Amino acid sequence: MCSADVRAQYEAYPYPERKPTDERKRLVTGSPSLPVEMDHWLWGGARDWSQPLRVLVAGGGTGDALIQLAQLLTDAGRPYDITYLDLSQASRQIAEKRAKVRKLDGITFVTGSLLDAASYGPFDYIDCCGVLHHLPDPQAGFDALAAALAPNGGMGIMVYAPHGRSGVYALQNAFGRLFEGLEPRQRLKRAKAVYKALPDAHPFKRNVRVVDHEQGDAGFYDLLLHSQDRPFSITELSNALERAGLELAGTPEPMLYDPTPLVGDCGAMPMLERMQLAEDLRGTFKTHVVYARHAGGGLAPPMGAPDAVPHLRGVDAEMLAAHVAKMGNIAIDTAGSAFSFDVTPDAATVLRRVDGRACLAEIGAGVEAFDDVWAQVEAALCGAGMMHYSRILL
Numbered sequence: 488m489c490s491a492d493v494r495a496q497y498e499a500y501p502y503p504e505r506k507p508t509d510e511r512k513r514l515v516t517g518s519p520s521l522p523v524e525m526d527h528w529l530w531g532g533a534r535d536w537s538q539p540l541r542v543l544v545a546g547g548g549t550g551d552a553l554i555q556l557a558q559l560l561t562d563a564g565r566p567y568d569i570t571y572l573d574l575s576q577a578s579r580q581i582a583e584k585r586a587k588v589r590k591l592d593g594i595t596f597v598t599g600s601l602l603d604a605a606s607y608g609p610f611d612y613i614d615c616c617g618v619l620h621h622l623p624d625p626q627a628g629f630d631a632l633a634a635a636l637a638p639n640g641g642m643g644i645m646v647y648a649p650h651g652r653s654g655v656y657a658l659q660n661a662f663g664r665l666f667e668g669l670e671p672r673q674r675l676k677r678a679k680a681v682y683k684a685l686p687d688a689h690p691f692k693r694n695v696r697v698v699d700h701e702q703g704d705a706g707f708y709d710l711l712l713h714s715q716d717r718p719f720s721i722t723e724l725s726n727a728l729e730r731a732g733l734e735l736a737g738t739p740e741p742m743l744y745d746p747t748p749l750v751g752d753c754g755a756m757p758m759l760e761r762m763q764l765a766e767d768l769r770g771t772f773k774t775h776v777v778y779a780r781h782a783g784g785g786l787a788p789p790m791g792a793p794d795a796v797p798h799l800r801g802v803d804a805e806m807l808a809a810h811v812a813k814m815g816n817i818a819i820d821t822a823g824s825a826f827s828f829d830v831t832p833d834a835a836t837v838l839r840r841v842d843g844r845a846c847l848a849e850i851g852a853g854v855e856a857f858d859d860v861w862a863q864v865e866a867a868l869c870g871a872g873m874m875h876y877s878r879i880l881l
């Protein structure tokens with residue numbers, strides 16, 4: 488189910504705003520749904536990629552996750568079969584055009600509700616990004632996706648988080664009351680006029696980390712005029728997963744969910760409480776991106792395992808190695824929080840050997856106390872989502 492307002496919104500303003508011809512210039516990438524990151528969190532870095540990956544992109548919008556997955560799997564020469572599912576015809580048309588510009592095949596486009604996901608499955612992987620918090624009954628969405636997931640399958644989910652969206656819900660409430668009954672284009676015009684008159688002290692105007700309203704009409708509408716939008720704390724998200732028979736497998740930047748840099752040792756505090764503490768203390772999370780799987784299933788990332796194959800993300804191995812050799816640390820600035828990890832000079836040697844093909848046994852050959860050196864590298868880079876394990880290129 489979906490409210491008439493939500494459907495009308497995404498027909499009028501497909502989200503996010505994308506021009507299919509831009510596919511000739513750039514690939515939009517991000518978490519979740521990067522194959523290497525999925526493998527790391529869901530399949531112990533050991534998925535057999537010669538087997539086709541059956542994927543559902545649930546609420547696929549204008550196609551970011553669809554295009555990312557299809558293109559990266561095509562580039563890696565790995566087989567896939569992707570079902571794109573969304574209520575909005577206008578969004579689907581844009582996603583289809585993007586796939587066409589890139590000459591991507593292996594995609595089935597479906598206009599329909601994710602509540603019927605099981606009838607298209609089962610799937611090895613489900614992407615559901617920015618959708619579940621827009622359902623009238625989000626739990627029904629979690630349950631429907633769980634029912635569509637194969638026994639060893641996994642999901643990448645993004646839902647909104649409350650603290651980093653301060654000011655958003657006050658404006659959604661006000662605009663919702665003011666513009667009830669108007670069609671989307673009138674709402675947008677009127678809301679933009681009122682927005683200009685808001686005082687600079689409004690919590691939303693003070694919230695410099697939320698910028699979607701500056702990214703075109705679809706961005707403004709999705710952020711401030713949505714009629715169905717509820718954020719989840721990490722505890723609420725974990726509870727929703729649990730009720731659907733799922734469990735949290737990991738988060739792309741686990742160091743952000745660790746409160747110890749802020750408060751010191753947390754003793755025996757359970758993991759979810761620690762994560763909630765970090766969310767409350769940091770106060771900046773706009774979203775939660777998590778990987779999930781059926782409860783009790785799945786494999787942990789293969790930290791330090793000799794046959795594990797590391798990949799770097801978003802950083803050049805040579806540049807990082809040069810920095811490490813000069814400074815003796817790995818410095819990371821992520822989501823407004825800065826971290827620095829001391830590492831030994833040998834870390835530069837091993838980082839130069841990370842190419843997505845060499846396993847740890849090969850990377851460590853001839854390096855004294857490799858396990859210790861590597862543990863430092865792992866703590867910094869895996870913690871920041873800058874390194875993952877996968878055998879996808881072998």
Ligand SMILES: C[S@@+](CC[C@H](N)C(=O)[O-])C[C@H]1O[C@@H](n2cnc3c(N)ncnc32)[C@H](O)[C@@H]1O
Pocket residue numbers: 488489493497502503545546547548549550551552572573574575578599600601602615616617618621622709
């Ligand atoms: C905020 S957009 C996110 C699009 C895309 N997942 C992304 O992250 O770029 C939400 C999308 O979910 C779709 N949607 C909302 N409710 C849905 C439902 N019950 N079943 C399928 N799609 C739905 C909307 O049409 C819209 O395209």
